[in-house]
Amino acid sequence: MAGSKVTVGNVEIVSLLDTPMEFPWAAFFPSVPQAEFEAYRDLYPGSFGADKFRTYAQCSALRSAGKTVLVDTGVGTGMGGRLLDDMADKGVSSRDEVDVVVFTHLHMDHVAWNLGADGKPNFPNARYMVPQGDWDAFTKPDVAAQNPHIGTMVAPLKDLGVMDLFSGETAITEELTTYPTPGHTPGHTSILVSSGGEKAFIAGDLAHHPAQVDRTEWCGAFDGDPAQAIESRNKVFDQLEADGLIAMICHFPEPGFGKLVRLEGKRVFQAL
Numbered sequence: 588m589a590g591s592k593v594t595v596g597n598v599e600i601v602s603l604l605d606t607p608m609e610f611p612w613a614a615f616f617p618s619v620p621q622a623e624f625e626a627y628r629d630l631y632p633g634s635f636g637a638d639k640f641r642t643y644a645q646c647s648a649l650r651s652a653g654k655t656v657l658v659d660t661g662v663g664t665g666m667g668g669r670l671l672d673d674m675a676d677k678g679v680s681s682r683d684e685v686d687v688v689v690f691t692h693l694h695m696d697h698v699a700w701n702l703g704a705d706g707k708p709n710f711p712n713a714r715y716m717v718p719q720g721d722w723d724a725f726t727k728p729d730v731a732a733q734n735p736h737i738g739t740m741v742a743p744l745k746d747l748g749v750m751d752l753f754s755g756e757t758a759i760t761e762e763l764t765t766y767p768t769p770g771h772t773p774g775h776t777s778i779l780v781s782s783g784g785e786k787a788f789i790a791g792d793l794a795h796h797p798a799q800v801d802r803t804e805w806c807g808a809f810d811g812d813p814a815q816a817i818e819s820r821n822k823v824f825d826q827l828e829a830d831g832l833i834a835m836i837c838h839f840p841e842p843g844f845g846k847l848v849r850l851e852g853k854r855v856f857q858a859l
């Protein structure tokens with residue numbers, strides 16, 4: 588297994604594990620028979636539990652241009668998350684050093700460490716960048732009612748004056764740019780890292796099981812717009828394969844770094 592840190596030009600990417608999780612196959616991938624996944628068990632043993640889909644709530648810390656940028660804040664203490672401890676273990680030792688938190692999207696497993704028990708931000712010096720498309724979608728009254736974490740974990744950032752909405756391709760630093768990859772959610776966003784002639788791609792929830800780099804048409808239950816999710820997967824995975832970029836995919840086996848390569852006609856996620 589690769590280490591938890593990768594260097595891309597002058598940018599350091601630190602993969603952070605909040606917690607592994609397991610779900611019944613039929614609940615997570617209701618439209619794909621479990622037996623279909625079995626063809627991928629030998630390639631991706633880390634994504635198979637005993638009889639469940641094994642997945643990971645991961646975040647990443649990017650050190651770029653003198654800043655520390657945290658991508659997503661995990662699933663939180665309610666599901667046994669240990670993000671803050673993992674940050675300390677991997678050298679992101681102080682919550683104070685995070686300058687920017689950027690969200691790939693607003694599902695609960697990506698925002699849950701935003702606030703401490705005291706209601707104050709866990710990253711007290713950070714601005715929090717929220718995709719406009721997700722903010723608009725998830726704050727609609729009927730949607731917010733079904734997603735109570737928006738009211739408890741996201742909306743307070745606005746009230747506290749630390750939230751910035753963004754859309755499209757927006758510079759976070761001169762080396763980090765947001766890149767729209769809609770479908771999983773309306774505002775779902777990836778992060779393109781470009782530094783010193785090297786590039787990498789933080790892909791958020793563009794896929795959940797590594798078999799999906801080959802079977803891009805397979806959708807999870809939480810892909811809000813399946814057709815658009817498939818379109819984004821095809822577009823980005825074709826490009827990552829063609830250019831040989833390092834990708835970090837949040838829910839893939841830790842640390843989530845890999846490249847997309849062809850092996851006997853199949854596109855494969857080759858972990859670093």
Ligand SMILES: [Zn+2]
Binds near residue numbers: 694696
């Ligand atoms: Zn997720």
